[in-house]
Amino acid sequence: SQSGGPCCSPAPLARTPYLVLNYVNGLPPI
Amino acid sequence: GITEAQARIIVNNALKLYSQDKTGMVDFALESGGGSILSTRCSETHETKTALISLFGIPLWYFSQSPRVVIQPDIYPGNCWAFKGSQGYLVVRLSMEIHPTSFTLEHIPKTLSPTGNIASAPKNFSVYGLENEYQEEGQLLGQFMFDQEGESLQTFPVPKRPERAFQIVELQIFSNWGHPEYTCLYRFRVHGVPVK
């Protein structure tokens, strides 16, 4: 289910021991 | 009967579609094309501590696949993101804002699974459109089932095209095909029409 409970909050990937990639300024060259 | 020339055309068209990421459709979730993983909500990577990386004989760390592999095209056995249990979440930011029209889920074929089965494959799942990363209840785009007896690549059309467009979608997996410990996601794609 979507609402309620501890799973609503986004679990930050910042705690994970692997490299995270985020696009911050539009599309990469394609 | 068909002529040789007709047969060649059929074959060439089939190979052409195959070479176009097998679907001939843009995947707006693809990482190299601008998609990214924002969150896995409360689902946790299933850490098996089986793949040990060493250098000069010195153990360094245990390697496990990150959720990013779900939006990367390599689907060789093992190149999946495994989350604990059978309920998982993946929040994906698409390369651009689109009206989603269909989703594709892929798993390895049973013939390539060392265990002889694909019990770790997802079964029932839903996809939601989110207005922003932190929205708790998005708009349900559809509920689907990945069939373990079906093709290794299955595309699911959105039943009703949403009025608004989304750049963030959430994949929610509810069940798998029997694996007691984890569920493996090989590749999830999002197809649609970009907003003008």
Added chain:
Amino acid sequence: GITEAQARIIVNNALKLYSQDKTGMVDFALESGGGSILSTRCSETHETKTALISLFGIPLWYFSQSPRVVIQPDIYPGNCWAFKGSQGYLVVRLSMEIHPTSFTLEHIPKTLSPTGNIASAPKNFSVYGLENEYQEEGQLLGQFMFDQEGESLQTFPVPKRPERAFQIVELQIFSNWGHPEYTCLYRFRVHGVPVK
């Protein structure tokens, strides 16, 4: 009309060619086979600062594709080397000295482009054979045009086989198909006959 057996032969042969790097020809530029990028002369990588890599929430660097991807086989959308503008240079050292016979340029098919077009594709280009890395004017091997309405993989035969052999070639791009900021090179291959 053809028989089922003949149809199977046509299919198998087409699959065989497809599995042989799609062309069935040696690519002497391929990095894993011994090719390498020597220089991009005065062309600059188009740095967009869009792909941010972080670890434990700490931003580390902006990622962008290097010119090496031009001699690597992964051609998924985004896995191209983008140089600023529409004039670019790439000096490639081949795995061995050859008499070049043809060149192959590849771009993503329009059907897979999130933008719906391939304006970033190269248009007019030339290939030169160089005696050494620092030679400024090499021997012109041919002038060609990549057709955006054509196949995503296009092979261009050298009009006149050069007398001498080369281990270094220079790809010069003069124009693209309309993108105002950058040109994307997905893959460049060099085919030929090795010197005995």
